[in-house]
Amino acid sequence: MTLKEWVAIESDSVQPVPRFRQELFRMMAVAADTLQRLGAHVTSVDMGSQQLPDGQSLPIPPVILAELGNDPTKGTVCFYGHLDVQPADQGNGWLTDPYVLTEVDGKLYGRGATDNKGPVLAWINAVSAFRALEQDLPVNIKFIIEGMEEAGSVALEELVEKEKNRFFSGVDYIVISDNLWISQRKPAITYGTRGNSYFMVEVKxxxxDFHSGTFGGILHEPMADLVALLGSLVDSSGHILVPGIYDEVAPLTEEEINTYKAIHLDLEEYRNSSRxxxxxxxxxxxILMHLWRYxxxxxxxxxGAFDEPGAKTVIPGQVIGKFSIRLVPHMNVSVVEKQVTRHLEDVFSKRNSSNKMVVSMTLGLHPWIANINDTQYLAAKRAIRTVFGTEPDMIRDGSTIPIAKMFQEIVHKSVVLIPLGAVDDGEHSQNEKINRWNYIEGTKLFAAFFLEMAQLH
Amino acid sequence: MTLKEWVAIESDSVQPVPRFRQELFRMMAVAADTLQRLGAHVTSVDMGSQQLPDGQSLPIPPVILAELGNDPTKGTVCFYGHLDVQPADQGNGWLTDPYVLTEVDGKLYGRGATDNKGPVLAWINAVSAFRALEQDLPVNIKFIIEGMEEAGSVALEELVEKEKNRFFSGVDYIVISDNLWISQRKPAITYGTRGNSYFMVEVKxxxxDFHSGTFGGILHEPMADLVALLGSLVDSSGHILVPGIYDEVAPLTEEEINTYKAIHLDLEEYRNSSRxxxxxxxxxxxILMHLWRYxxxxxxxxxGAFDEPGAKTVIPGQVIGKFSIRLVPHMNVSVVEKQVTRHLEDVFSKRNSSNKMVVSMTLGLHPWIANINDTQYLAAKRAIRTVFGTEPDMIRDGSTIPIAKMFQEIVHKSVVLIPLGAVDDGEHSQNEKINRWNYIEGTKLFAAFFLEMAQLH
Incomplete structure (x- = not known):
């Protein structure tokens, strides 16, 4: 089974170490090979290398651009996916080896199973089905597959910009399947995502390090400063305390409230599945508004602090606090950067600490929102009715899928997100999984979607 | 060189893993062998095993009890030392391999070089010198050497209690050399140490873990709770905010202030050497008072939080904050435990969080203070005059050497601390070292001390 082979590749893009980069290159080569065997025309684009803050330079895995079919009478759908994964550390809560796909009660556990290797393969499987039946594909298909999504899609924007009038010139619609339903069994279509701004605040x-017996009592301890800084960011009700942060949040309309009311969400089930x-x-x-529009x-x-089991009497000499703010329409990344930096500088200066503080925003990703009356939204709805026999939940996603916003802004094509995984898939956390049922029905859904697109186009 | 061999043994007692425990057992066996070859009568006492909070059971390395000489006309001095070390992680700031003793500019770098393997060997070398010269030892010597000091001297108190009327019955004086001078070149004698209470506060x-895109905005996030709890403990001037914590601190007398005034401490040099x-x-x-008497x-x-380089968008599901309070006369460990627990419960309850909080004190060590007019204090002063040609600084230590308090309370014998290392030795931190000069002069000091003890006894 291919998903098992793909999950076995430790394609972690978050930890900037050579071993994982090698795995990422291997992952992209395996995927390129799969697409080639499907008959696609495949290009692996060299993405150069990445300069890390510590001076280290690491190569960026190639981006795959692939094309299957070139019939000018058909619509062209481009599928975006990523094959890199979040870090996974066996022992730290994983019940199975994160890099060995393991089926338990119809659930396929493994890092990347749902985010995003499973959905990428479902799309490939749907294409393969037409091939296996020796049927013509109802649409022309393109693929753009990257290996740096979890690290902020390094250098991808430049590539899309460059390919705007080449690879993307014939593309009519862009499909992404990199998020989850909001229930266990009811499918969904996603028309908006939050952005993200990731901050590091270093106190040195x-x-x-110091020994707390030898120096405890006479130092401005970096951890005391950092804990105060981090404690100034958000109150116990989840309200962000950075001045001005809510200024650009889109006002809430009556019409928008109604869209939330129409959504099926069993709070009891949601709480249970989330534990x-x-x-x-x-x-x-x-709940929906605080996940999607705030x-x-x-x-x-x-x-840099003591993070292991046991008791160590250390005063860390320099520490880096990490936090992020999920952004919503119409917040602006660079305004948020200024607001957060000014706020932390304010709090820090009031402490009269002799330590040095440095604030940096290491990732800034815009929020995205789409027009849900576009052709491919209607096609996706009809495909869902065919395969699942139900109307989809029309949802947004609290996660960041910056590529959606990017495609909209650079390529000017309609973007739709068609998630395949259930709400409890645990992307980014321990024991990530995709249900066997979702994986198989998802494959059918994509095949039905091709047929609906052919009719509506 | 024996110090090199001893430093090469990774006798880390802090990280509770089998590999380090094996190293600890090897360390104690090597030391027992060295003492036997010196002609001592050596007993390695089986200390049983240790139950960890996670249910794991680990063996405790043996304690060495050794005796050399049994002349009833001579005084008997017992030397306490420990051969376990703090964790050391090459790459995390170490410029040399922490387990390879490396000499640079007269400094011997290595984990345990000054805390406490170097001083233990200096004492052994002093004894060896008399042996090599075929001279009678001026005093009877006993050794008690353990391998769990950095982990709180697990089970040692029970052993000392048991040996009170056996091994310790003939002991007149107890010497410990497990702390540092407060200058680079001027020796010191230590007559008091702070205690310590180590706390863990878990928020679950x-x-x-959660993905911050999928759950950010609707959770009582454990990190937000924990940061608020940790931020409630101490203000930016170092003042502890736990109600009642200063109630039992000994009042400051004019006489005590004068002892601080008499101490040589070049603040400029101290700042520079501390960087x-x-x-x-x-x-x-x-500065002295906040290191010693407050x-x-x-x-x-x-x-349990994200502690690695890079950016991970995780909401940790459960986190454990670690902090400790250094205790001074006449603070009481169990009173402090109640005060801290009550304070954290107060702060937490005001947050109305749905998370679970558990506070535990995992280590409670009493402060200690001695009578500086005891015989061995006078002998140590005279030995320092002989070897170094100067009066010692009479100091306390901000670190915890719980064994000092324990010997005083259980064995009822006079305890003195004779440090050998310089102020910049970096015990417990990266690049720990002992100066070659301190190591050699320290050996001479112990030999001179034996002779002075013989005269004064």
Whole structure:
């Protein structure tokens, strides 16, 4: 089974180490080979290399551009996917080896199973089905597949810009399948995603650690500064405390509220499948709005402090706090960068600390929103009715899929997100999985979508 | 050179993993062998095993009890030392391999070089010198050497209690050399140490992490709770905010202030050697008092959050914050435990978080203070005059050497701390070292001390 082979490749793009980069190159080569065997015309575009903040230089895995069919009477659908994954550390909560696809009760566990190797293969499987039946493809198909999505799609924008009038010139529609449903069984179509701005705040006394017995009591300790800085960002109700941060958030209309009311979301089931006792909000509408149309701030962790089991009496000499703000229409990445930096500088200056603080935004990704009356939205709805016998939930996604916004802005083509995975797939967390049922029905859905696109185009 | 061989053994007692435990057992066996070859009568006491919070059980390395000489007309001095070390991670700031003793400009770099393998060997070398010269030892010598000091001297107290009327019955004085001078060149004698209380505060939503895109905005995020809890502990001037924490701190007398004034401490040199731009206090007296006679609170780090380089958009599902409070006379460990727990419960309850919080004190060590007019204090002063040609600084230590307090309370014998290492040795931090000069003069000092003890006893 191909998904098993693909999951076995440790294509982690987040940890900037040579071993994982090699795995990424291997992943892209395997995918290019699969597409070639399908009869596609495949180009692997050299993406050069990446300069890291520490001076290290790492090669960027190639982007695959592939084409299958070139009939001018047919519509052309371009599928975007990524084959890199989030870090996965066996032992840290994983019940199975994250890089060995393991089926338990109809669930296929493995890093990348749902984000995004499974959906990429479902699309390939749908194309293969037409090939196997010796049927003509109802649409021309293009693929753009990258290996740096989890690290911010490094250098991809430049490539899309360059290919705007070449590879993308014949493309009518762009499909992405890189998010999840909001229920376990009901399919969905996604018309908007949040952006993201990722911040690092470094506090440094010196580059060496201290012993808390020898120095505790006389130092401006970097961890005390950092904890105060991180503690100034968000209150216990989830409200972000950075001044001005809500200024550009789109005003809420009555019409928009109605779209949330129409959505099926069983809060009880959602809580159970998430294994969360209590959310910040009690109604379906509030929860959806705080996932989709309001910004959120999460503190991810601290680099440079003591992070292992046991008790170490260390005063870390320099520490880096990491947090991010999910952005919504019509927040602006560079305005947010300024607001956060100014706020942290304010808080820090009030502490009169002798340490050095440096704030940097290492990733800035725009939010995206689409027109849900475009042809391919209607085609996707009809395909879902055919395969699942139900209307889809029309949803947004709280995650960032910056490529959607990018395609819209650069290529000026309609973008739709057709997720395949269930709400409890655990993308980015331990024990990521895709259900066997979702994987197979998803393949059928893409095949039906090709047929509907041919009719509507 | 024996110090090189001893440093090469990765006897890390802090990280509770089998590999390091095996190294600890090897370390104790090597030391027992060295003492046996010196002619000592050596017993390696089986210490049983240790139950960890996660249910794991690990064996505790044996404690060495050794005796050399049994002349009832002579005094008996017992030397305490430990051969376990703090964790050391090459790459994380170490310029040389921490487990390869490396000499650079007269400095011997390596984990354990100054804490505490070097001083233990200096004592052994002093004894060897008398042996090599075929001279009678001026005093009877006993050794108690353990391998769990950095992990809180697990099970040692029970052993000392048990040996009170056996191994310790003939002991007149106890010497410990497990701390540092407060200057680069001037020796010191230590008559007090701070205690320590190490806390873990766990905040849990669920045992799996979340993706910040999928859940950011609707969760009581454990990191937000934890950062608020840690931020409530100490202000930017180093003042501890736990109610009642200063209640039992010994009142400051005029006489005590005078002892600080008499101490030689070049603040400029101290700052330079520490590579700290600015301390919390500007005078010698304030700095000494906040290191020795006032409590301090340090935040060490967070377990379970994202701690690696790069950017990961994770919401950690459960996190453990680690901090400790250094205790001074006459603070009480169990009172402090109650105060801290109550304070954190207060702060947490005000957040109305749906997460679970658990506070635990995993280590509680009493402060210690001695009578500086005891015989062995006078002998140590005279030996220092002989070897170094100067009066020692009479100091306390901000670090915890719980064994000092324990010997005083259980064995009822006078305890003295005679440090050998310079202020910039970097115990517990990266690039720990002992100066070759300190190591050799320290050996002479111990030999001179034996002779002075024989005279004064």
């Amino acid at each position: 006394c010196r580059d060496q 969360v006792e209590k959310f910040l909000f009690d109604t379906k509408e509030e 910004p959120s701030l999460s503190i991810h962790g601290i680099e | 939503c669920r045992d799996q 700290v731009e600015k301390f919390l206090f500007d005078t010698k007296e304030e 409590p301090s609170l340090s935040i060490h780090g967070i377990e």
